[in-house]
Amino acid sequence: MKVKALLCAALLLAGCDKAPAPAQSFAGLGNDAADFAQVVPGKVFSFPDDHGPHDGFRIEWWYVTANLKDAQGNVFGVQWTLFRNALKPGPTQAGWHDSTVWLGHAAVTSATRHYAAERLARGGVGQAGAQAVPFNAWIDDWNFASRPGAASALADMQLKAGGAQFAYDLHLTSSRPLVLQGANGYSRKSDLGQASYYYSQPFFNASGSLSIDGKVYQVTGPAWLDREWSSQPLSASQTGWDWFSLHLDSGAQLMLFRVRQQDGAGYLTGTWIDPQGHAETLHNANIQLAPLATTAIEGRNMPTRWSLKIPGKQLDISPEAVNPNAWMNLSIPYWEGPVRFDGGVGYLEMTGY
Template sequence: MRIKVAVLLLALLGGCDNPAPDQKGFAGLGNQAAAFKPVVPGRVFSFPADHGPHDGFRIEWWYVTANLKDDQGNEFGAQWTLFRSALNAASEQAGWGSPIIWLGHAAVTSATVHYAAERYARGGVGQAGVNLTPFSAWIDDWHFSSQASADNPLADMQLNARDKAFNYQLRLTSARPLVLQGDKGFSQKSEQGQASYYYSQPFFQASGSLEIDGKVYQVSGPAWLDREWSSQPLTANQTGWDWFSLHLDSGEQVMLYRMRHKDGEPYLTGTWIDARGQTQSLHAADILLTAQDTAKVAGRAMPVRWSIKIPGKQLDITLDALNPKAWMDLRIPYWEGPVQLSGSHAGQGYLEMTGY
């Protein structure tokens, strides 16, 4: 689902233009956004155009996670995210008058260490952005860039990020179709109608090098891209979420998210993606999602072991964090890291937890 942590943080960077709003919902994402474009059902997606930015919406992201393994069987995770946040609904423009703020997150995880880094940039001055031809999303020297033809840029991508303790350079390829989440890309987040436009490429295969603490590993494994944009994706009553992207060894993929509330039952939904890329929406009645063991992380009790049952798909699995300490110790902190699957299906995936 990837409703991320950018709005309040980015508002701080643009504070000379607008004061930071009062927090409503996690990271202010429940603030009213009447001045921005609404998310409504029935949008017709257009590719490759929708890989690029969307003027008039308040928040948008390009989000990659990869489950990686080296020849010795050591497991790793890599995350790369670029957020685009608008201070107002005006169109993008060159120079310091740009209404756009950019934020990048990158992280690596092994069974023993987790490192995270962030970058910030003001739009309009060339420090960060997204181009369509050729497709490239970047902030500073972090890049997610196409090596393929302009009409199908996501077929062959290069992904890289570096910080003091880590560096990765990965090639991501896929000949599989994109997946529209929710109702043909309209992804509802609450019973009140909050929503985003949301599509994924869950069939990437990644390969390349990953360096942690000076040691370089040659790695490969499945990767997942999420693309989402919205103006008010949460209600003020929603305190955070638990998001799962799962690669089953059967070739199927699963996306689930649970939006937690200050009071009342969580909003739970997801998508079952078969090996051909065909989708089926999952609703709360279809899913049994239970947090099990917790770990003490950054002074919080984080649920790092989960049970997921989808009886209609004969799925009954347990998820365990590769590294329970996968805490993103950034301006607005959250937990994100790779998970291992056992039970009726083997596999791997990623888990994100916010608002704890």
């Protein structure tokens, strides 16, 4: 669900003064995008091509999170995201005629500290971009790329980013299949037809180095890649979302999100992924999700402990933030950080509060 800051960057580089008004949906993502390519059911995904950019669509992102530990049991979270936003429809052009904006977000979280950084770039001049073969997504010196000699795309990756007070360099590997979210990769975000194309690699194993305030840690743990692209993923009445990706100790994986609406209702859905990688869509009736506790952050009350039940899977857990103050104080602020619960770990993103 990583789209909010991308649109803000597009607005800034296009010379606008402020983000769209709330009536236009969160970060303007409910605005009409009829001139762009539309998300429709029935797409046949093609890999490795779909790992690369999709120029006809308005917005797109490559998003990695990792739940990490060192040998002493210290817990960390890592986030890396690259966003692509087309300022106008049509094919990509060369050089400064390119109308694409790129935005990078990176963060590191521990139990006591949370640092985030942001990079902005204009397309067409090599400062940022993405390609399918060999896979590479980058902005400045932040990079997510296939390692030389990798057997297949996304099987053997290197992930690097850093800011003034943190850095990380991680090796990600997986031999497991990709997971198509929603209905064979068609992920609905409302009952009105808004949707994205969405797939994940939830089975990455990560290892490498991480530094905070000059101290270096050797870390390992599970990681998760999300890939989405769309042109109008929200409706005008939707105000933000709560998104979870969870690694269960059983070997199963769980993705779910709730898109909140102005009338207090929400669109709730998810995907249950068994240890073999088989995916099952979860609908609103299958999921019970409610906040249990909040944390006051920057004048907002953010839900940082939740009750999550999926009776059909005998799941009853209470994910809570490793660090409740994992506030991304960037061009458009939001909450993003690692969570833990009896039986696993994961990540939580909350926008629009």
